[in-house]
Amino acid sequence: MEIIFFYLVAFVVVVSGFLVILCKSPINSALGLVNTFFCLAIFYVMLHAPFMAAIQIMVYAGAIMVLILFVIMLLNLGTAARKRYTQGIVWSAIASLMVLVNVVFFLKRGRVTGAEGDVTAFMVESVGHTELIGRTMFTEFILPFEIASILLLVAIVGAVVLAKKEV
């Protein structure tokens, strides 16, 4: 039962990914990307990571996509953006197929192993995913967390400075 659901969601992910890369209008690409984000959130729930699914929807499908849609509508891209370019399609297809063949080759040949931790699915259900994330982040990863806050501050200042008419 679960595997049928998995294949259904995977099919929707691939189709909406094709929408992103093949649609002529940027708005349609953006809508396909939102669909992809939602399907990935479903995957995260199936992988026992509900907090990640929540912030996937809030940060990606909410914040980042609203920003992208704002810019698309603000720039009012007319016919200039719809020019069709055909050169380079063959080589790009070959390059991306090589990436795919690489992934399939290593997945077929290799085995995924590593040092196993102690966070089982049962523990996630009994303790709570958010609490586990918080515990790890605010003890082991406190320094990267602070650096990320400085990065976001710099990004805010940079965006304001870049988008202002005259500084």
Add this chain to the structure above:
Amino acid sequence: MITVYHYMGVAGILFAMGTYGVLTRRNAIVIFMCIELMLNSVNLTFISLSTHLQNMDGQIFVFFIMAVAAAEAAVGLALMITFYRNRESIDVDDMNMLKW
């Protein structure tokens, strides 16, 4: 039974599609969206491996990737607005002012 290989296969397909989009499209915003697609496929890999190995660190990585992607979105879109103001286009073929 869904294994970790299924998820990594989906992530590989998404990454390949993102590569194709980045290489073929000429609209800077669509290229940006394809990069987001590739970042998301990497996020899926991280979370599936994190669940498979029963370790929390991969999900913390995904958290930081999301923070960096948000910062990148803000700065990148501001750059596109500035470029559009100067050249009336966001076609990457027009971005040749630094070309010798």
